Amino acid sequence: MPVGYLISVGLAAIGVLFALRPVPFSRPLGRPSYYFGLAANELPFAAFFWLLLLPTALAFTEGDIDSVGAWAIVGLAAVTTPGLAVIAHRALGDRARIEHAMAEGLGAGWRAAIDADLAERLGRRLPLARILFLPILKRRPDVRRVANLAYGDAGRRNLLDLYHYRSRPQGAPVMIHLHGGHYSGGHKNSQSLPLLYRLASQGWVCISANYRLRPGAQHPDHLIDLKKVIAWVREHAHEYGADPTTLWVAGSSAGGHMAGLAALTQNDPAFQPGFENADTSVTGAIYLNGWYGPYFGQGPESSPLAHITADRRSSWRTATWTRWCPWRTPGTSPTSYAVPRPTRLSTQSCAAATTPSTSTTRSASRRSSTRSRASPPGSDHESGRPSPSGTAPGRMEAGRILLESVRVSGGWVGR
Template sequence: MPVGYLISVAVIAAGTLCALAPPRRPRPLAELSFRCGLLLNEAPVLGGYFLLASTLLVFAQRDIGSPGAWAVVGAAALTGAGLVAIARRGLRAAPVLERALAEGLGPDGRAAAGAGPEGRPRHRRRLARALFAPVFPRRRDVERIPNLRYGDAGRRNLLDVYRHRSRPAGGPVLIHLHGGGYRQGRKNTQALPLLYRLASRGWVCVSANYRLRPAARHPDHLVDLKQVIAWVRAHGPGYGADPSRLVVAGSSAGGHMAALAALTPNDPVFQPGFEEADTAVTAAVCLNGYFGPYYGHGAASSPAAHVRADAPPFLIVHGDRDTVVPATEARRFAGTLRAASAASVVHAELPGAQHAFDLFPSARFEAVVDAVEVFADRVLKGR
């Protein structure tokens, strides 16, 4: 029995199973499954390449001669089939997002989602991501200006600016907040393909740290985001930004914060010491966001409690296999928004997507970035 090959296949098989059918209960098992399956759920090709290399090596070494060894080869084949199924689910994100854009923005939104800025089909780029799965989304035409201070909380009040190296003026702004349950996380880790893509298109993108639990609690995090918005209004033009066109976005807990900020513009309760600053935003993007109440603070700390008729447009994207924040929460929040707001609400549930799908430049997240680009373009044009 080739023990090393057995271990390799077992590890990939376990990750594949966690990605295909993650358990939701008990909570510790769901958390473990989420972590074990996250990489393969977004980059199944990496598992496939590893399986293929391991299998070719064991055959080259002539270690396949017993029934047990052939059983491991069979398990590798089954695991490979599971990885193919995962990859196919990832590619289904694009048509789901196109339908959601058509429903929320009109038929032209769906048409634009299928083509790049030069009119070339985007599905080829998504397929390339599925086959080669690069894990480093930086772009040569984008520069990152790190660790700019926007508040008095040390490194938790630092932000990074991403802009095109040609330094164009008057670019729209995207502010992104990381996730981590308000307990962990940092800038420059999540949604990087989104930040780099928009910056390469002439946007000025901002990724910010904020104060975390237990040293901070609600509404401290929201106050930090409001300070970031105020900083962009005051200093953004110096980096080529047009602060009158500002989209706020977030992942997980950052989505919770982004939704709250979008629904509480210029509220002095959340702007202590800078009450006169304009903190209104043009639109909000929530990726695998949490929309419930903050730890022990009651319903008033949830975005749903602040829904209003003049809310800005929202794009809400969630995974239908999310075991950290169930998709029903996003679905419920989107319904509440649609019932009250006069603005566009685009809501999409991605087939097979888990929590934190925006950590990797996968085929699935490429489709999400395409959708964000189309959504933002339509909102900024007032359509």
């Protein structure tokens, strides 16, 4: 029996099984199910080529299919292939879902309102060779990573990495990204790297930061760390060509929860102990599969939605239900990026709220985006169930479109 062929097909079969029928994260097989299913769910074309098609071709070429056991492996490969097709079909639907959500949030003519070259690039698809051989481009030669810059006094949990275009153009907008991980795991250089490198290659200054984790830290410790990152950016980012007057916060899962809180509590001294006078205002927040409910058994005040105060609620509802398009109002074109009042952008894959630094903030989500069940940040997608928002590449694409769709005046987006 060809052992190498068995291992390849077996890995593909297990990945497909767990991608289509994931085990709840709370059960013993939950974590292996998540990681095995993740590979097949996110890279179905590469999995088909490298784990099924190529090994099968090699096995036949080398004459290894000469026993009942070998033919059984071929049969397993044949059964696994339709499962990968289902996963691929599911992933291909992300583009349509993102398009629908962008049109719902920004208006049907949003593509016509942005730079024509940018609109054309947003419609490009990766070539097949790139999908098979280099599906995720994490590093780019035109981007420099400055690692392990300290922004606080909590050791390695208060370090950040900064990504900037090598020529260091001046006036670059800033995006801060916070990793997910149930507030108990994760690292600054483990998530959303394609997004960070992509934006940095287009002139953004991107930051990915560690923060204190459970159980040693609790809410609002994580939020305080993010506020320290924002304050650090205000003080030091100009050294890398950044203009922190345009500063977005983004996060995945727990990081999205934190980003929403930061957008809705900017300059609140209650969350800035020891640096109460620091400017922690942000332009907006982007949720990548974020959580909008309360923090691990704490009260509703630990939810971003709790910080939608009475004076903000009517404007938030207007932005939500009228689907107000920011560039329909004079002075709020994405070409100039002059935003005199808060706006709300949303997609099914992520939600974003833009908030001017000198005005009150508004919600980064609508009520219908809030999960009804009382589960902590990350508990849904970390269970291994496919997110209704689509796959992780879909969420990254949504975040990229949201940021690239906003052309910064005098900046470098969409070069």
